[in-house]
Amino acid sequence: MQILINAASAHMGGAVTYLQNVLRRLPEQAAVHRVIVYVPEGTTEVLPNRPEVDVRPYPYSSTQGPSRLYFDQVRMPRIAAREKVDVLLSATGFGTVWSPAPQVLLVRNMKYFDPRFEEKYRALGRSFLKTRLRRWHSLLSIGAADAVLFPTRAMEETVGTYVALGGTPTRALHYGYDGSSFTATGEAGDAVPDALRPHAVGEGPLLLNVSTYAVHKNLEALIEALPHLLDHYPTLTLATTTSREQTSDIDEYDALKERAATLGVADAWVELGYVPHAELPPVYRAADAYVFPSFTESFGHSMVEALACGLPVVAADTAVNREVCAEAGVYFAPFDSTDCARAVRRVLDDDVRRAKQRRAAVRRAGHFSWKRYTEDLAEVFQQTAAGG
Template sequence: MKVLYDHQSFTGAAYGGVSRYFFELLRSFAKRDDIEFELSLRFSNNEYLDQESFSRHFRFRPLAHLQNVNRLASMLNRIHSIQRLQKARFDVFHPTYYHQYFLKYINGKPFVLTFHDATSERYGHQYPELGENLNDVKKLLIKRADRIIAVSEYSKQELLTFYNVDPDKVRVIHLGTSFAHYTPRQTTPALPFPYLLFVGKRPLYKNFPAFFRAVQPVLHRHRDIHLVCAGGGTFTHAEQELFHAAGLTHRVHYRPVTDAALYNLYQHALAFVFPSLNEGFGIPVLEAFSCGCPAVLSNRSSLPEVGADAAVYFDPDDDEAIADAVERVITQPSLRDDLRRRGAGRIRLFSCEKTAQQTFQVYKELV
């Protein structure tokens, strides 16, 4: 069996949950001899792909800040993917994002679509930047797909809520994380202060401004504790003004992410806090569990499904609830120890290999 993956999620994203999902899938398949795959990609600055040799693409990091260069890379990648589709040397096609360009070239071959979440459907009116215009494209692809993978039971229910889709062609496949088996090449010193950890993008439904507002009283009561934001881009001017107004400028820090740096941050954090309003799955939860980091999570969307009893939960719209959950964890060492123990047990239920095996079974249904 041969599977063709396209360029979409790898073209413009150095990091991100979707490209990470497909990268881990390909990395797992690269270790097997019962499946072949091709990633049709010519230009990318994706950091995950640097770890493996299954993609022979060109990098353009010095020019990555130029919008026209990224547009050109995307156009050339799409042309290359169309050429690979026209060659038809594959059994199953698995696009890595939501674009309909391939429909006229697939020539009756089956394709599998992964549905990550319904964030644009649920919050598109509130946050137009989320790509509300994707909904019509998703509708078409969902109708045409031979199988749909939902990354959680919550994601499946969202799919059934917003789209007219036959439940029989939907398969729920949970994700995994390579952090469960990650060993840093060198030991990185811990930061010289205790801290709460926030990971990933901060705007819109990620709910960082509300979280920061809620946690300010906690930080003022515990003056030795800092807040570290890993990834998601450097702080904006508006964020810096927010920190300054709160009198916390010197206790809120940004750190760029590599796997090694992120692993180290999880390992030494007092707690990982995830106040998101909507997640299709929530890989950072598994990353925290893998690193022995206590998790304090929003009680929305897929997060209780992933975290189960291994996390403390709060209502992300309730400032007092957020502050109370965070304060409980940072002031109770026994609770942190219990969360670490439960997280270590919970992570055993998830793995990249399990995700790959279940995805392989979906492909076999179509061949």
């Protein structure tokens, strides 16, 4: 089979992690002989270099608006027909309304479908019109697809409240993680950033969150929890990979920084900024607990990486987070900072519980595998191609 992948908006984060791992393993499947993938020009440099994978730059400067619509609805069908591909994978939630090849759609953005995200936007006084249009576009894409994939069953159920999925083959396929890098073993202090080095050798509890700043990441709950935690652990530090340069929610980010200063916790919050993915494993291993306060996500790559590194995970109580972490997680009410602090303390206060959570984390991580994911993905491709 020849597979064409439209990943026109895969600039960073989970979308790029997904492509790196899928393109590394998909050609190993016997049924897949060639993969053509379109990505933003900057992403072409970080994808695997394999003879079976033809990486091509998305040809326009903007991945939104009229140029993106033209690419998805006009250029993609022409490319699929010219290349005589067997399956088109639309990997960013927006598909081609008419495709000459059977189309598999990956729906991966929960923000468009979670009512809590709309409530949060309205509370901030921000317009939800653009997000509502994207939801409509994604629903239209679902209707045009021959098969639809979701990262979690919880997301599939959420989308199912907006559109009937009974007439289209659907599957919830969990992503994987790099099992050769993200492990519970290793010398945590060897390659950690200088700001974390004291904690890597035991100086005070270290909490970690790996993400860019965005409204739905709900870092406000975590910052508001810090005063409660510092009362019990005066040397506690929170490390995040956030930075002002890597967010589009500038106003909310600035307000969060001001709130941290007002609460007197600014010195306890270390912003590492962007950390290359290959350099993250020792950062995870330096921490005592991983905190994931996002109130809406489709999956949560960083939670799985934290589990694989043997970290107890403290997460907002959502259906997706429970599906990912299961019994390896400790959960708190998403917008309750006091409950967040209470959940973190349940992990930090009890050495026996923390050791038990570490073992549960490693066991749970074994559930996730990019090898298994690409095997299932190739199976979906075969079934979709056979269906015409």
